[in-house]
Amino acid sequence: WHMVGVSKGDTPSLHNWKTRSFILFLLAFFLNAMMLINFYVSRKVTEPMHRLEGAVKRIQAGDLNTKIQASGVYEIQNLSNAIEEMERNLKQLMEDIVQEHEAKRKSDLMVLQNQINPHFLYNTLDVIVWMIENEKSGDAVKAVTALARFFRISLSRGKTVIPVSDEVEHVRNYLMIQEMRFKNKFTYQFDVKEETKQLGTVKLILQPLVENAIYHAMEFMDDDGELTVKGYLEGEELVLSVTDNGCGMTKERAEALLRGDFVQTGKGSGVGLRNVQERIQLVFGEKYGLRILSEPDEGTCVEIHLPAIPYEEMKERGMVS
Structure with a gap:
């Protein structure tokens, strides 16, 4: 071109x-x-x-x-x-899942709390009847009053979280009743620091520990049993503990109790340590729960570790329900 x-x-x-x-x-x-x-x-x-x-x-x-x-x-x-x-x-x-999880958590918590069978109530009423028949009206009134206070705190208007002071009062009433049933079988004392009493805790977690100590730890003891209930702060954690001078246990048995693998006898309420562990973790998370410090023939100390949060603050957060 x-x-x-x-x-x-x-x-x-x-x-x-x-x-x-x-x-x-x-x-x-x-x-x-x-x-x-x-x-x-x-x-x-x-x-x-x-x-x-x-x-x-x-x-x-x-x-x-x-x-x-x-x-x-x-x-x-x-x-x-x-x-x-x-x-x-x-x-x-996501909001629906959170609401569903919260509803399931509350349902699981109620199921675990309702596992207390009427065995303790039956035995206590038998003791009260025996006191009345033997004209020990003063002791009977004392037992009925302690039993009424025990169940008042047990109900707590359906709340799952209560102040430490109420939880300690609950186990104090329980021990008063048990002391009447097992005359001269054991002694007990409380060492709960004042700064812990207005903190929040899951209800009905001390009584199963005390019950285990009475029915299992001191079952085969020749001497009198000794129980100590403590409450104190450890850093940012609230620690509640129950210590006995019973027969103790191995590390393997302690771990089995926390897993719920170890089958206990039919005595007591039937609420095991695993029940307490699950209820604590349902409310506060898996970071918290029980620790068992024990050696054979050396006694046992069961510690409850919780976040140190004031009860009123828990109410504001909506944790008390």
């Missing part, structure tokens, strides 16, 4: 430097214009995409309150609206 241009001598020529400069200027102008248009179009598409990508990453990280700005071209706006709708559905689903 050949291109031939014919022009008069006095017309502009491609060989003229002015003409060449003008053509180069036009080419540069159109090239810059195209670059600007391309930059504008790319920015119109990529910036909303980058914002949308950042929003999706925040949602992925767990921030379900991320605001998604629907901007850019039509397709990106539709995608943004779809992701925003997905975020709302995910948030609602």
Whole structure:
């Protein structure tokens, strides 16, 4: 192919430097214009995409309150609206799961707390009848009063968390009744620090420990049993403990008790250490629970570790229900 241009001598020529400069200027102008248009179009598409990508990453990280700005071209706006709708559905689903988990937790807690059988009540009523028949009305009144206080705190208007002072009073009434049943069988004492009494605790966790000490730890003892109930602060934790001078146990048996593998006799309420452990962890999490310090023929100390949170603060958090 050949291109031939014919022009008069006095017309502009491609060989003229002015003409060449003008053509180069036009080419540069159109090239810059195209670059600007391309930059504008790319920015119109990529910036909303980058914002949308950042929003999706925040949602992925767990921030379900991320605001998604629907901007850019039509397709990106539709995608943004779809992701925003997905975020709302995910948030609602999470709330439903939390509510369902809370309901299950409360249900499990009530089931565990209701595992106390009437064995203790029957025996106590037998003792009261025996006192009345033997004209020991003063002791009978004392036993009935202790029993009434025992069950008043046991009910606690359906609450699962109560002040430490109430929990200590509950086990004190229990020990008063048991002392009447087992005359001269054991002695007990309390050493609960004043600063712990207004902290919160899961109810009915000390009494099963004391019950185990009476029925199992001191069952085969020749001498009198000794029980000590303590409450004190250890750093940011509340520690409640029950110590006995009974026969003790091996480390393997202690671990089996906490797992619920060790089958106890039919004495007592039937509430094992595993029950107490599960109820504590349902309320406060797996970080807290029981620790058993024991050696054969050296006695046993069962510690309850809880967060040191005031009872009133627990009420404000909605933990008391």
